[in-house]
Amino acid sequence: MEERNENIATDICIVGAGPVGLFAVFEAGLLKMRCHVIDALPQVGGQLSEIYPHKPIYDIPGYPQILGQELVDRLMEQVDPFRPGFTLGERVETINRNDDDSLTVITSEHTTVKCKVLVIAGGLGCFEPRKPAIDGLSEFEGKGVAYMVRNPESLRGRNVVLAGGGDSALDWAIFLADIAAKVTLVHRGDTFRGSPDSAGKVFELAKAGRIDLRLHANVTALHGDGHLQELSIHTHQLPLIRIAADHFIPLFGLTPKLGPIADWGLNISQSAISVNVADYSTNADRIYAIGDINTYPGKLKLILCGFHEAALAMQSAFKHVYPDEKLSFKYTTVYGINAF
Numbered sequence: 001m002e003e004r005n006e007n008i009a010t011d012i013c014i015v016g017a018g019p020v021g022l023f024a025v026f027e028a029g030l031l032k033m034r035c036h037v038i039d040a041l042p043q044v045g046g047q048l049s050e051i052y053p054h055k056p057i058y059d060i061p062g063y064p065q066i067l068g069q070e071l072v073d074r075l076m077e078q079v080d081p082f083r084p085g086f087t088l089g090e091r092v093e094t095i096n097r098n099d100d101d102s103l104t105v106i107t108s109e110h111t112t113v114k115c116k117v118l119v120i121a122g123g124l125g126c127f128e129p130r131k132p133a134i135d136g137l138s139e140f141e142g143k144g145v146a147y148m149v150r151n152p153e154s155l156r157g158r159n160v161v162l163a164g165g166g167d168s169a170l171d172w173a174i175f176l177a178d179i180a181a182k183v184t185l186v187h188r189g190d191t192f193r194g195s196p197d198s199a200g201k202v203f204e205l206a207k208a209g210r211i212d213l214r215l216h217a218n219v220t221a222l223h224g225d226g227h228l229q230e231l232s233i234h235t236h237q238l239p240l241i242r243i244a245a246d247h248f249i250p251l252f253g254l255t256p257k258l259g260p261i262a263d264w265g266l267n268i269s270q271s272a273i274s275v276n277v278a279d280y281s282t283n284a285d286r287i288y289a290i291g292d293i294n295t296y297p298g299k300l301k302l303i304l305c306g307f308h309e310a311a312l313a314m315q316s317a318f319k320h321v322y323p324d325e326k327l328s329f330k331y332t333t334v335y336g337i338n339a340f
């Protein structure tokens with residue numbers, strides 16, 4: 001599903017593949033507007049997939065209870081007829097306005113998306129990794145140190161050291177035990193915050209010699225010449241040891257930061273974008289902000305409120321995509337879903 005393309009042209013570019021960005025694709029599709037969605041995370045779903053995939057949500061109309069990931073899967077099913085494009089794992093850095101008033105969005109990996117309308121559904125902003133305080137850590141970023149597993153295949157046959165005690169560290173240790181040459185999991189305690197099932201599996205794999213589990217331990221230094229080669233681990237009982245490592249992936253969670261959105265010339269109030277509640281447009285022509293990223297009197301950061309905002313914003317965006325057509329409101333029960 002992930003698409004990487006240097007130059008993309010579309011009707012609507014959506015920054016953020018959270019639930020609200022995804023539902024905007026559906027609302028745009030009903031009005032025959034094509035969308036391209038960009039997200040800094042390697043997967044769609046925003047907070048639901050990243051923070052609480054297994055937590056039930058009780059306030060989605062029509063679902064007395066639905067898990068976070070299940071709602072994301074349903075939204076993906078719902079947008080499928082409209083064939084949206086996705087660029088994942090890339091952060092939108094810059095927005096430029098073109099002579100014809102269209103916009104060009106540029107990502108961290110230099111993908112460009114030219115669009116008639118920009119919808120910012122950036123939630124709480126970009127999730128940035130919590131980095132452990134290890135001297136020289138940044139020196140090895142991209143040279144063996146990463147804070148997310150974007151492409152597990154790139155770790156096949158490699159010597160991987162993970163650090164952390166949550167679900168990400170446990171799940172990746174279990175997964176990589178099958179494909180990496182060696183997996184070491186370094187954790188500062190001896191109990192895990194992640195799911196007891198996953199923790200049990202990690203202890204079993206350690207007993208079977210398939211994970212090198214280092215408890216009450218911390219990575220204290222990295223060594224290498226141009227690329228990571230070894231790291232030092234400090235434990236309570238043992239003297240400092242050095243072990244070989246091609247990759248070091250500290251998984252200490254993510255914190256949201258508004259990031260580059262703050263630099264796009266939009267009216268920002270309390271780390272959110274001020275919008276006109278008539279259509280959730282911003283102070284910049286052709287730019288809308290919906291979901292958790294926007295603010296207005298009475299704003300509630302709820303998924304269902306974001307869905308409503310998406311519907312109104314897309315009705316308003318129609319005039320920029322089809323300036324010569326008049327929009328008449330239609331129910332989906334009457335006209336159905338006309339796929340692209």
Ligand SMILES: Cc1cc2nc3c(=O)[nH]c(=O)nc-3n(C[C@H](O)[C@H](O)[C@H](O)COP(=O)(O)OP(=O)(O)OC[C@H]3O[C@@H](n4cnc5c(N)ncnc54)[C@H](O)[C@@H]3O)c2cc1C
Binds near residue numbers: 045122290302
């Ligand atoms: C633990 C928890 C429980 C919750 N429970 C509920 C509940 O029961 N009911 C409810 O209605 N709400 C709940 N919420 C709130 C709900 O998750 C949010 O309202 C919802 O996720 C907002 O959706 P969104 O699409 O606006 O943003 P998000 O889900 O935050 O998605 C935004 C996306 O934008 C991306 N992004 C940001 N900036 C950029 C950029 N510059 N470039 C590229 N990508 C970018 C981010 O990576 C992210 O994936 C809960 C939240 C939490 C944390």
